[in-house]
Amino acid sequence: HRGISLDYCDPGFTPLVVLELTSETKEEAIGWLLRRIRDLQQNGGAELLVEQLGPGVGAQEKENPNMFLVGASQQRLLSGAEDVGLFKECSDGSMRAFTCTNKHKFKDFKGDGDSFLSMAECQYIIKHELDTLRARDETHVPGYTEVKLYPGKSIIRRLQSKGILIQLFPLHEKEELKRLSFSWYKKVKLSFQPLDDIRHYYGEGQAFYFGFLEYFTFALVPMALIGVPYYLFDWEGYDKYVVFAMFNLIWCTVILELWKRYSASLAYHWGTLSRKKAFEEPRPGFHGVLGFNPVTGREEPIYPNAKRQLRIYLVSVPFVLLCLYLSLYVMMIYFQMEAWALSVHDDEPTFWAGILIFIPSIIYAVVIEIMNLIYRYAAEFLTEWENHRLESSYQNHLVLKVLVFNFFNCFASLFYIAFVMQDMVLLRQSLATLLITSQILNQFMEACLPYWLQRRRNKKMINRVRKRRTLEDKELPLVEQVRLEADMSMYLGTFDDYLEQFLLFGYVSLFSCVYPLAAVLVVLNNFTEVYSDAFKMCRVFKRPFSDPAANIGVWQLAFEAMSVIAVVTNFALIGISPQVKAYFSDSETQLILWTVAIEHVLLAFKFLLAFLIPDIPKHIQIRLSRLEFESLEALKKKVEQGQRGHPDCSAATQPHTKQAVNLCVLTYLLHQLLQQFCCWPRPHGPAFTI
Numbered sequence: 004h005r006g007i008s009l010d011y012c013d014p015g016f017t018p019l020v021v022l023e024l025t026s027e028t029k030e031e032a033i034g035w036l037l038r039r040i041r042d043l044q045q046n047g048g049a050e051l052l053v054e055q056l057g058p059g060v061g062a063q064e065k066e067n068p069n070m071f072l073v074g075a076s077q078q079r080l081l082s083g084a085e086d087v088g089l090f091k092e093c094s095d096g097s098m099r100a101f102t103c104t105n106k107h108k109f110k111d112f113k114g115d116g117d118s119f120l121s122m123a124e125c126q127y128i129i130k131h132e133l134d135t136l137r138a139r140d141e142t143h144v145p146g147y148t149e150v151k152l153y154p155g156k157s158i159i160r161r162l163q164s165k166g167i168l169i170q171l172f173p174l175h176e177k178e179e180l181k182r183l184s185f186s187w188y189k190k191v192k193l194s195f196q197p198l199d200d201i202r203h204y205y206g207e208g209q210a211f212y213f214g215f216l217e218y219f220t221f222a223l224v225p226m227a228l229i230g231v232p233y234y235l236f237d238w239e240g241y242d243k244y245v246v247f248a249m250f251n252l253i254w255c256t257v258i259l260e261l262w263k264r265y266s267a268s269l270a271y272h273w274g275t276l277s278r279k280k281a282f283e284e285p286r287p288g289f290h291g292v293l294g295f296n297p298v299t300g301r302e303e304p305i306y307p308n309a310k311r312q313l314r315i316y317l318v319s320v321p322f323v324l325l326c327l328y329l330s331l332y333v334m335m336i337y338f339q340m341e342a343w344a345l346s347v348h349d350d351e352p353t354f355w356a357g358i359l360i361f362i363p364s365i366i367y368a369v370v371i372e373i374m375n376l377i378y379r380y381a382a383e384f385l386t387e388w389e390n391h392r393l394e395s396s397y398q399n400h401l402v403l404k405v406l407v408f409n410f411f412n413c414f415a416s417l418f419y420i421a422f423v424m425q426d427m428v429l430l431r432q433s434l435a436t437l438l439i440t441s442q443i444l445n446q447f448m449e450a451c452l453p454y455w456l457q458r459r460r461n462k463k464m465i466n467r468v469r470k471r472r473t474l475e476d477k478e479l480p481l482v483e484q485v486r487l488e489a490d491m492s493m494y495l496g497t498f499d500d501y502l503e504q505f506l507l508f509g510y511v512s513l514f515s516c517v518y519p520l521a522a523v524l525v526v527l528n529n530f531t532e533v534y535s536d537a538f539k540m541c542r543v544f545k546r547p548f549s550d551p552a553a554n555i556g557v558w559q560l561a562f563e564a565m566s567v568i569a570v571v572t573n574f575a576l577i578g579i580s581p582q583v584k585a586y587f588s589d590s591e592t593q594l595i596l597w598t599v600a601i602e603h604v605l606l607a608f609k610f611l612l613a614f615l616i617p618d619i620p621k622h623i624q625i626r627l628s629r630l631e632f633e634s635l636e637a638l639k640k641k642v643e644q645g646q647r648g649h650p651d652c653s654a655a656t657q658p659h660t661k662q663a664v665n666l667c668v669l670t671y672l673l674h675q676l677l678q679q680f681c682c683w684p685r686p687h688g689p690a691f692t693i
Contacts, residue, residue: 016052018072019122020129021485023169024162026067029146032167033069039136039158040073047139049132051075056485070485072174073129077115081106083128084120089551090274091119097630098274121203126173127549133159133171153293153304157285164288172545175488179204180541188537196533198269205540206549207275212497213533214269215262215555219504220529222258223511223522226250230519244427245580248516248573255512255566256609259559260616266554267619275553276619277627289392306390315400319385323404326378330412333374337367337416341429364433368440371412378408398498402557405502413437413506417514418572425579431518438510438521442528445503446535494544500536501558504529508562512569516576563613570609574602 024033042048056070075083084091084101091101092110099109106112112119120128136159138152150165152158162168183204186197196217202210233247270276285304294305340363348356382404391397417437420430507525515521577583578598587594617624 016054017074018054018174018481018485019075019126020073020133020171020173021056021489022053022071022073022133022171023067023489024069024071025167025169026069028069028167031145032147035141035145036158036162037071040133047137049136050079051129051132057482066486067169070489072485073133075125075129075132077117080120080125080128081116083132084124087128087131087551088278089120089124089128090278092274097626098271098277099630100278122176122179123173123204123206123549127206127551130171130173130548155296160285164290170489170493172488172493173548174485175546176204177484184537184541188534188541196537202273205547206551207270207273208497208550208552209540209547210273211266211269211552211555212500213536214266216500216504216529216533216536218262218265219258219508220526220533222254222262223526223529226254226511226515226522227526230515230522234519244516245577245582247519248577251512251516251573252570252605252609255508255569256612257616259562259566260613260618263554263559263618264616264620267623270553271623271626275551276623277630278551278553285392286394286397288387289390291390306392311389311391314389319389319404322381322385323407326381326408327411330374330408331415333367333370334416334419337363337370338419340366361432361436364436365440367416368437369444371437372441372444374412375409378412379405382408399557402498402561405498406505406561409502409506410509414509414513421514421517421572421576422579427517430514434510434514434518434521435524438507438524441506442524446528446531488545491545492543494540494547496547501555501561503532505558505561505565509565509569512566513572514576516573567606567609570606571602574598574605 024036037053039047040049040051040053042050044050052074054072055068056072081101081103085103089101090098093099093108094110101109106116106119109119134157136157138154138156138158138161140154141152143152144150144162144165144167147165147167150161150167152161159168159171163171183197183200186200196213198210198214198217201213229247229250267276289304289306291304291306296305344359344363348360382401386397386401386404389400391400417430417434420426420433507528511521511525575598578594583598584594587597619627
């Protein structure tokens with residue numbers, strides 16, 4: 004294999020993606036994989052460019068020689084953009100799926116389109132082409148008789164699941180990363196994040212997370228502004244929280260509905276709102292007996308759904324319930340420690356006894372974080388063992404397991420204090436301790452610790468390179484950059500980031516009426532979170548592949564479920580307040596009935612408000628409808644041209660074809676009338692696309 008020299012690679016070859024095999028990979032397997040990557044598409048190959056990475060300066064024996072750089076010609080990238088259904092902006096300002104035949108109608112397409120696709124889009128296309136590289140007549144990987152291959156099975160995913168392929172990651176673009184870093188986190192400023200630049204470099208999935216983080220932070224500002232004077236002038240009145248609770252009820256509903264409108268605007272602007280999801284391939288770790296897929300017509304592993312359901316309900320569900328019981332047991336130990344600390348303080352109210360009161364809450368907050376971390380690993384193991392075929396199914400089951408435990412582990416003690424003990428002083432103290440302690444631990448674990456470990460790991464390599472370079476050389480060579488990035492930690496996605504925001508949203512929406520400074524603490528946390536997350540994305544982790552998302556996915560449902568719980572919780576807090584209890588001093592049953600009745604009315608109002616606020620802004624709906632109409636007109640014109648071009652068509656066939664087209668148009672117009680006047684069905688995107 005040809006190796007790339009220190010500062011040179013073949014003209015016309017731009018390294019975009021790094022593919023690393025194990026150092027013990029057999030030569031016949033390497034040669035076979037490279038041939039398949041380079042081969043023409045009509046021969047079953049990916050038609051990509053690939054070169055082996057040469058040794059670096061002062062190369063050591065422990066360096067892995069089986070590292071390869073993958074790129075593609077410009078024409079191959081453009082055809083790949085059409086294959087993945089990439090949406091780009093046209094000259095008329097609309098967003099349309101890119102096609103090579105109409106490439107000159109798209110904005111910014113000049114010459115051969117060298118700068119038309121961003122580097123992140125090019126890397127996503129290459130990953131898609133590698134993932135869809137399928138086995139043909141091979142029964143096994145050459146040199147590995149135990150690694151079976153099935154016709155139509157993804158080669159890259161098979162090599163990943165068997166540990167032959169160590170990692171596949173996109174390269175950073177140093178100059179673009181410098182510009183992004185400077186505008187993103189290297190200067191402290193009170194302004195919006197460069198979401199378009201983030202999307203351009205990292206893709207829509209990352210941009211949506213940082214967009215939600217920014218939006219959530221700004222949405223907390225009104226609550227923080229109200230909370231500060233409310234806290235200062237109501238320090239002694241722990242029971243005077245009815246007004247703030249009512250504000251919570253409206254706030255948690257409105258901000259989520261407005262976020263859906265804002266995210267729809269972003270998705271349309273980025274070209275992912277109307278994008279059709281491609282057929283989802285099986286996960287690399289999915290295994291089973293070789294069978295026939297009736298959808299794709301290919302042979303692939305088949306795993307009985309009944310067996311998976313048995314694993315879920317007989318093993319996973321009991322395990323989750325056991326963990327919830329252990330969490331409850333730890334919570335009761337915390338209350339015993341709290342009672343002991345209060346008794347010590349009551350017996351001898353000294354300075355140290357006053358500090359001792361906060362110790363149980365701090366210990367409990369640390370224990371919660373440790374339990375969440377341990378449970379996360381257990382949940383990942385169980386979800387992997389359930390053997391889900393699709394990555395989306397795997398993520399949904401993992402999110403459900405983690406959310407249930409984290410919600411119970413973080414909020415059970417607060418619910419117990421609020422509604423069983425009804426001690427608002429202790430509730431305020433516990434909430435403040437949990438918020439502050441968890442934020443300090445999260446900032447340390449997410450940014451400081453990974454950066455410190457990465458700095459130690461990279462220091463030796465950087466020093467080794469600089470000793471062998473002249474003082475005039477200011478940049479690391481390509482080979483050393485690749486090996487430096489290969490040793491960086493793999494970015495595991497936005498799961499933990501969204502989970503942290505979900506818990507913070509819960510603290511604010513559920514109990515901030517008792518502790519109004521909660522919103523202030525979360526705003527401060529998120530302000531630093533923006534910079535720490537941006538820093539670790541640019542300096543700590545490998546560059547992730549672009550994720551063409553249209554929204555924040557399943558997390559939208561999680562936040563909406565939390566807002567429903569917030570309505571019930573806040574009104575229950577109103578119901579147990581002394582002011583409300585005073586009106587029902589004679590009958591506690593009437594208090595409960597009135598509380599439940601009004602709470603149901605407020606829930607109905609919440610759902611009505613969510614229904615009345617459209618998920619997609621009106622101007623975007625009009626643009627999408629216009630695209631649908633143009634698609635129908637184009638289809639109608641194409642059919643008419645086909646009829647004129649085929650005069651030998653039977654007379655019976657032409658009227659039926661025309662009727663079918665007219666029926667499509669009538670169906671479309673009827674849908675628009677129902678949408679405009681009856682508000683049904685509720686728009687979530689294009690009604691249909693032809």
